[in-house]
Amino acid sequence: MRLTVAQALVRFLASQRSERDGVEQRLIAGCFGIFGHGNVAGVAQALLEAEQTRSADLRYYMTRNEQAMVHASVGFARMRNRLQAFACTSSIGPGSTNMVTGAALATINRIPVLLLPSDFFATRAASPLLQELEDPRSADVSVNDAFKPVSRFWDRINRPEQLPAALLAAMRVLTDPAETGAVTLALPQDVQAEAHDWPEELFRARVWHVPRPVPEPAALDRAVEVLRSARRPLIVAGGGVIYSEASAALLRFAEATGIPVADTQAGKGALPWDHACAVGGVGATGSPAANALARDADVVLGIGTRYSDFTTASRTVFQHPEVRFVNLNIAAFDAGKHAGAALVADARAGLDALTGRMDGYRADGGYTARAQELAGDWEQKVNRAYHLGHEPLPAQTEIIGALNEFLGERDVVVQAAGSMPGDLQRLWRARDPKQYHVEYGYSCMGYEIAGGLGAKLADPEREVYVLVGDGSYLMMAQEIVTSVAEGIKLTIILVQNHGFASIGALSEQLGSQRFGTSYRYRNVKTGLLDGDILPVDLAGNAASLGADVLKTRTVPEFLAALERAAAADQTTVVYVETDPLAPAPESDAWWDVPVSEVSALDSTQQARAVYEAAKRAQRPYL
Numbered sequence: 326m327r328l329t330v331a332q333a334l335v336r337f338l339a340s341q342r343s344e345r346d347g348v349e350q351r352l353i354a355g356c357f358g359i360f361g362h363g364n365v366a367g368v369a370q371a372l373l374e375a376e377q378t379r380s381a382d383l384r385y386y387m388t389r390n391e392q393a394m395v396h397a398s399v400g401f402a403r404m405r406n407r408l409q410a411f412a413c414t415s416s417i418g419p420g421s422t423n424m425v426t427g428a429a430l431a432t433i434n435r436i437p438v439l440l441l442p443s444d445f446f447a448t449r450a451a452s453p454l455l456q457e458l459e460d461p462r463s464a465d466v467s468v469n470d471a472f473k474p475v476s477r478f479w480d481r482i483n484r485p486e487q488l489p490a491a492l493l494a495a496m497r498v499l500t501d502p503a504e505t506g507a508v509t510l511a512l513p514q515d516v517q518a519e520a521h522d523w524p525e526e527l528f529r530a531r532v533w534h535v536p537r538p539v540p541e542p543a544a545l546d547r548a549v550e551v552l553r554s555a556r557r558p559l560i561v562a563g564g565g566v567i568y569s570e571a572s573a574a575l576l577r578f579a580e581a582t583g584i585p586v587a588d589t590q591a592g593k594g595a596l597p598w599d600h601a602c603a604v605g606g607v608g609a610t611g612s613p614a615a616n617a618l619a620r621d622a623d624v625v626l627g628i629g630t631r632y633s634d635f636t637t638a639s640r641t642v643f644q645h646p647e648v649r650f651v652n653l654n655i656a657a658f659d660a661g662k663h664a665g666a667a668l669v670a671d672a673r674a675g676l677d678a679l680t681g682r683m684d685g686y687r688a689d690g691g692y693t694a695r696a697q698e699l700a701g702d703w704e705q706k707v708n709r710a711y712h713l714g715h716e717p718l719p720a721q722t723e724i725i726g727a728l729n730e731f732l733g734e735r736d737v738v739v740q741a742a743g744s745m746p747g748d749l750q751r752l753w754r755a756r757d758p759k760q761y762h763v764e765y766g767y768s769c770m771g772y773e774i775a776g777g778l779g780a781k782l783a784d785p786e787r788e789v790y791v792l793v794g795d796g797s798y799l800m801m802a803q804e805i806v807t808s809v810a811e812g813i814k815l816t817i818i819l820v821q822n823h824g825f826a827s828i829g830a831l832s833e834q835l836g837s838q839r840f841g842t843s844y845r846y847r848n849v850k851t852g853l854l855d856g857d858i859l860p861v862d863l864a865g866n867a868a869s870l871g872a873d874v875l876k877t878r879t880v881p882e883f884l885a886a887l888e889r890a891a892a893a894d895q896t897t898v899v900y901v902e903t904d905p906l907a908p909a910p911e912s913d914a915w916w917d918v919p920v921s922e923v924s925a926l927d928s929t930q931q932a933r934a935v936y937e938a939a940k941r942a943q944r945p946y947l
């Protein structure tokens with residue numbers, strides 16, 4: 326079949342399928358993009374021709390920023406439990422490098438996305454091109470080499486003959502739950518337009534089986550031995566539980582053994598918040614209840630977790646002198662962390678295998694009673710934080726509480742950066758495994774609206790509520806336009822506190838006096854950015870992008886606005902002002918952010934002393 330490289334690519338992507346548990350779906354659900362000279366006559370032409378001749382079915386969605394389209398792809402694939410992904414086409418140069426941050430986010434969160442950055446001519450016929458890097462040391466380097474460290478598979482298609490093998494490798498990595506992340510195929514702009522004779526079988530429907538590997542018997546024996554010896558065990562449920570749809574298996578295991586279950590940012594909702602075994606978030610943004618249990622745990626069963634510094638409170642949250650880890654993970658890399666007994670397997674298959682082997686084991690009754698008591702005490706504190714009555718502006722915890730109580734079981738909340746991930750992991754009461762969508766692998770300001778767009782596209786039946794701080798909004802709000810153009814309804818809650826509540830509080834705690842963390846005029850007297858509040862109208866900005874906007878200043882106004890937004894068909898921004906200095910419950914856990922060892926500032930010296938004391942609790946877990 327004689328087609329261009331781009332036409333062959335589109336035809337191939339449209340016919341790929343994925344399958345798990347006997348359920349099949351298309352693998353590449355669509356293509357986000359922004360066209361420039363690098364792809365307008367190549368990939369764009371192929372997408373147009375596919376649409377007009379109906380030769381391939383791959384819907385194109387125009388976005389407004391290339392980083393944002395990768396975020397949207399991640400939001401989509403995360404909602405679909407990594408069984409489906411999006412392709413992203415960009416022009417060469419800045420269009421491509423704009424996607425590098427998105428690639429890092431996808432890879433770190435282990436979420437599949439296919440990136441198709443355009444590249445300079447393979448023939449180099451017209452070099453140097455507009456936007457070409459021109460590395461004096463090497464003629465085959467381009468800006469797309471910047472994708473290499475943030476991609477799980479990378480190739481540049483310099484000859485049409487290279488395409489089939491590259492495509493097969495790309496699909497394998499996208500559908501391998503242990504290896505998945507960003508996959509980058511750089512497409513030189515001349516090669517995109519070049520014709521070639523392709524074998525017909527390249528375009529036949531191909532099914533990629535997403536495996537559920539079972540644990541190796543000897544590894545299972547070792548894991549069971551450690552678990553059975555546990556007197557104060559704790560489960561840390563990570564994102565892998567949710568991607569594997571292992572909630573029911575986790576529930577059976579927890580109920581059979583009585584082991585308390587803490588969750589990570591990616592794992593929240595693995596168990597419903599009010600289950601008798603659930604003890605809330607663990608780690609630096611976790612709840613004091615889970616952290617108290619973590620402190621004394623002698624065996625930690627981590628399931629589908631990367632053990633980030635937030636989850637382990639920078640290796641201080643587990644303080645038992647002989648704490649041992651059992652790590653059930655699909656990726657051997659993660660299963661081996663903290664010198665744990667590695668159980669390399671799919672979360673669901675691994676949990677089922679463990680449940681079958683834990684017959685007769687029950688966590689100590691006094692211990693489980695203490696876990697329930699701690700969790701119960703914490704829920705009282707959450708209730709108070711939800712209904713603080715803070716004045717004149719509400720506290721952020723009240724906005725989160727009002728939203729939590731308003732949301733239906735299947736509604737989704739999306740967030741990524743600022744002070745909200747911490748408040749959310751502590752306070753959010755998740756009732757469904759897909760309800761809590763906080764991107765905290767990369768915690769990338771700007772993910773919120775774009776990621777929410779992808780999440781809504783993935784599951785249009787669910788209402789999607791995006792929580793976005795004013796700082797993140799200013800970085801990346803433009804996908805509101807895409808949501809309006811495509812009729813992809815979002816409710817966006819824009820939390821205005823005039824700067825970085827999160828980094829402001831961190832700065833103060835670390836002796837840096839909130840330097841440069843609020844949005845203020847430069848003060849001509851002090852020379853610092855501590856003048857008056859800026860006359861920025863973010864509500865007006867959102868309205869100018871085509872959203873309906875509801876401005877609120879109190880909790881009752883906020884709730885009334887949520888009612889209206891829920892009833893609306895179009896994207897609505899609920900703008901709410903909050904007090905960045907309002908109190909919020911703490912996690913009782915530490916985060917390692919080094920403070921200057923020498924300083925002329927008292928504030929820094931004091932913070933350094935506190936830092937050194939806290940650092941002593943840090944452990945290697947060997």
Ligand SMILES: Cc1ncc(C[n+]2csc(CCOP(=O)(O)OP(=O)(O)O)c2C)c(N)n1
Pocket residue numbers: 742743744745767768769770771793794795796797798822824825826827828
């Ligand atoms: C792209 C990016 N740049 C910088 C940071 C570091 N950072 C984390 S939170 C934050 C401030 C967020 O401000 P805002 O969205 O207003 O949330 P708030 O802290 O006020 O809740 C910054 C700068 C980041 N996470 N992502």
Ligand SMILES: [Mg+2]
Pocket residue numbers: 743794795796820821822823824825826
């Ligand atoms: Mg802010």
